[in-house]
Amino acid sequence: MNDVSADIPCRLQINGKTYAADLPPSVTLLDLLRERLDLTGTKKGCDRGQCGACTVLVAGKRVKSCLVLAVSIPDAEVTTIEGLSPNGQLHPMQQAFIEADAFQCGYCTPGQIMSAVALLAEGHTHSREEIREFMSGNLCRCGAYNGIVDAIEQVVAQQNRNHTGEAA
Amino acid sequence: MNVISTNIGQSVSRIDGFAKVTGQAKYAAEPHPPGLLYGVIVNSPIARGQIAALRDTEARKIPGVVEIMTHRNRPHTALFEKSYVDGLGVPGSPYRPLHDAEIRFNGQPVAIVFAETFEAAREAAMLVEVDYERWPHNADFEAALHQKYMPSKTRSNYVPPKSRGNAPEAYALSPVKVEGRYHLAPEHHNPMEMHATTVIVEDDGTFTVWDKTQGPQSVQAYLTSALSLSGDKVRVHNPYVGGAFGSGLRAQYNVFLAALGAKMLKRSVRVTLTRPQMFTHVFRPEAVMDIALGASPDGTLQSMIVEGVTDTSRFEHNMENIVVWGLINYKCPNATAGYTIAPRDTYTSSDMRAPGATTGVNFFEMAIDEIAYACNMDPLTFRLNNYSDTDAMHDMPLTSKALREAMVQGAQHFGWHDRPMAPGSIRDGNELIGWGMATGIWDAMFSPTSARARLTADGRLHIATAASDIGTGTYTILAQTASEAFSTPIDRIDIELGDSTLPECPTEGGSWTAASAGAAVWLACQILREKLFKALAKGKNIPAWVKQGLEQDNLTLEDGILHGMNENQKIVLSFQDALSLIGQDALEVEETAKPGLRGTISQMRKARFTHSAVFCEVRVDQELGIVRITRLVNAVAAGRIMNPKTAASQVRGAMVMAAGMALHEESLMDERVGRFMNHNFAEYHIPAHADIPDMDVLFVEEKDSEISPLGVKGVGEIGMCGTAAAIANAIFHATGHRHRNLPISPGS
Secondary structure, eight states: OOOTTSOEEEEEEETTEEEEEEEOTTOBHHHIIIIISOOTTSOOSSSSSSSOTTEEEETTEEEEGGGSBGGGSTTOEEEOGGGTSTTSOOOHHHHHHHHTTOOSSOSSHHHHHHHHHHHHHHTOOSSHHHHHHHTTTSOOTTOOHHHHHHHHHHHHHHHHHHHHHHHO | OOOOOOSTTSOOOOTTHHHHHTTOOOOTTOOOOTTOEEEEEEEOSSSSEEEEEEEOHHHHTSTTEEEEEETTTOOOOOSSGGGGOOTTOOSBOOOOTTSSSEEOSTTOEEEEEEESSHHHHHHHHTTOEEEEEEOOOOOOHHHHGGGOBOOSSOOTTOOOOOOBSOHHHHHHHOSEEEEEEEEEOOBOOOOSSOOEEEEEEOTTSOEEEEEOOSOHHHHHHHHHHHTTOOGGGEEEEOSOOOOOTTTTSSOOHHHHHHHHHHHHHOSOEEEEOOTGGGGSSOOBOOEEEEEEEEEETTTEEEEEEEEEEEEEESSBOOOOOOSSHHHHHBOOSEEEEEEEEEEESSSOOOOOSSTTHHHHHHHHHHHHHHHHHHTTOOHHHHHHHTBOSEETTTTEEBSOOOHHHHHHHHHHHHTGGGOOSSTTOEEETTEEEEEEEEEEEEEOOOOOEEEEEEEETTSOEEEEOSOOOSSSOHHHHHHHHHHHHTTOOGGGEEEEOSBTTSSOOOOSOTTOHHHHHHHHHHHHHHHHHHHHHHHHHHOSSOOHHHHHHHHTTOOEEETTEEEEEETTEEEEEEHHHHHHHTTOSEEEEEEEEOOHHHHHHHHHHOBOEEEEEEEEEEEEETTTOOEEEEEEEEEEEOBSOSOHHHHHHHHHHHHHHHHHHHHTOOOOEETTTTEESOOSTTTSOOOOGGGOOOEEEEEOOOOOSSSSTTOBOOOTTGGGTTHHHHHHHHHHHHHSOOOOEESOOTTO
16 A cells, blocks of 8 residues: 655756755645745745735746645746845836835735736736736735735836837 | 935835845744744634543654643643733733643634644644533623623723713703614634744753734743743744734734743744634624714704623633723713623634724714714714814813814815715616715824934944834834934934844834834934934044034034034034044944823823724625725824825725725624634635725824824724724615624625
8 A cells, every 4th residue: 555645756946946855745835935945935824725825936827835735746837936036136026016015014925926927927907907806816914905006007017118118 | 416305204115125025024933943843733622611531642653743732741831820911911810821621712722733844743733632521601792792791800991981961861852863783793803924933942942932923022021921931031023023903912822832832842843823723812802882872953962872892701801992982082962881891702802903993983983974864964064063172071182183174185085075965876887886984083192112222333323122013114114213313314224123122112002103112213313313422522533623513513413424514614424433433333322212291291181092084985786785895085184194105004904904894804603612613714704906996095284292202193093993984884875774783794
């Protein structure tokens, strides 16, 4: 009989670095990041996919890392908040969050930012209503919602200006 | 050079922003000492009884499990019950985790598993078997109301209601009357960060405790007292707190159990509650309020009668000020109020954002809307008609009250004057549109607070106080305060908070931190400036122009540099050079801001409050009853605003929570087992992005030199007060239905 709790090889690309180790199958991607790799920028707010604080990018798409077992996504490319500004140069979304006062306690913030970055790629940013709808998987108890929408709109506007600039 | 002022009153972006948007800010569950153990708590599934048998053999077989701590094998803790009373404890017998076999509430910890990994601890916790002897319990609030009482010892901040005139008689004689019973469901704070503690056992055996708390010094005192540890053995850190809203006022069981585990095992320990466990401790009490209002047909209030009850546990007497607010805020010759608490077998309810006022102000403002309609008068006009320029309950003058201006400016911004009076008169397709308003009031408090200011040889100014920034913007406003008080650019100022070893500061809460810690920092910077000037005056190798400047009182401090005149030439001296000239590596002062004699007399003679006027638009789907909030405007009179950007965020944030109170949030009790059963974010809905429209916050000018040394009142709670009522009143205007229970759901 196979031992269901026996360690399983895990191999991931996390923020551009290869991670490889044998892990118990019960380790979630979130707990791997926080407890074994000290990447505590990814937050645990519910551990059951209801709050969005643990949002990271897996192959460029937003994923709730508390609902993913680390060994279940071999060789996946994972980007966390720490990987968004590798050289200390803030991502435009991070900068916009500061300017728009899009957080208070800061705990849901990394998840909101990762979700917002994915949202830009998804293209659901045509109106404040659409942004609200597609950001609703990320809860904020401090109630910084207005600021978060402002920040996302600000980055969308920057991108549109850059895009127009390139076209011209 | 384009110098942007970072003084008090400027919209400075948060100085802790970089740490927060990059994930570098470390919260309680995030330090990682070597050899860290993980603790997972096993909770009681019954509300009352005792542990009959406890078996942990299977749990101990899980590889990595180090110890399973219960009431049987725990290390020694304090002998006397009073040693477990925390800084913001309420009268009664405090809960003592793992003290004995008795179960006093559902969710009470009965064991904690410590293991080398989180996964092993979690798995083993599921294998701990407990048999219980069940005793009868009551967790039903309606049933508890039959046992309501007034404790012989009341909570220290309890304000007893004071009657005036003859309210029952005046009510009987009033031509216009409304009365009703209002009900508020229990609510849980649910900060996004779950309560957590990491205890680092240092090489010398001392404990460095990272706890999610609003008061590091309070937790430090609690741990040393309850665990019988010596005071210098424990240091508590909380540099970043992932929200709290009152849940971090009292020490929670996670910090006690983590420290007890560290004491037992002499190893570093981390305990993080799960989201369901966040429903096993503090919550905003369930409440009922009976309100009867009488008026004359011209819209003059004649009588106000308020009776309120909130819940508490069987072992502590938690109390709130819910019945006094209307009596304070409205002119009315006859008024009376009464308050009691009702015990049930749950954990003790506790303060949640604007405790007491959130319940009492909102219900009273819903009743005011109702009587305004009964008088056929616009609700705003009715409020202006019955406006009180004093604290009408205590018959005391106020330091300031710009509520009238708030009502007028808020109404203008919202466009209130176009509002048709009749309910159900605005429609858009399938939706009924309603406009409602309410006013808010909250205490403006000031507590003695200490701060340290230290100028170092690199020219930087270091400020330290044991305050907590729970998302309130405290780092930023204190930096602004120091920037102005010491005329130094904000990027040369370091703010250190959230450490029990720093100068004394009361637990963060009640909107008092901005006024209190702000005053302490201001004072420390003023004294440091004096100390620097005195040292320069006394020094030996000081340039003549500096000495002369000091004598003639024309040496100034600007932009972090000393300025003076030398033979009609402007000349400057950096802090670095100044310290070098006086031969010091650093200059330091620690000061305590107190109300002083004048302030104490003022506190006795004048009442002090923050006020607001809230305006709301809702759209109600005619068939489904679903309510959408489409506009919210809040005009706030809160004295001097230290940072309009972060202050507006504070007010907006409270309005979001108030939207939850009005429409969504309700902890549902299963009376049979005594447990809140919807203990997760799917079943306890807090407002999400899509629930919240754009909200406008206006700050009304209000100069108040008496309220606190900097003229600040604080803005953390005021957004809760009145917002839920404005929403409920807008729903009435849309639909013609009065709802007296919050939250209002389509089914009601």
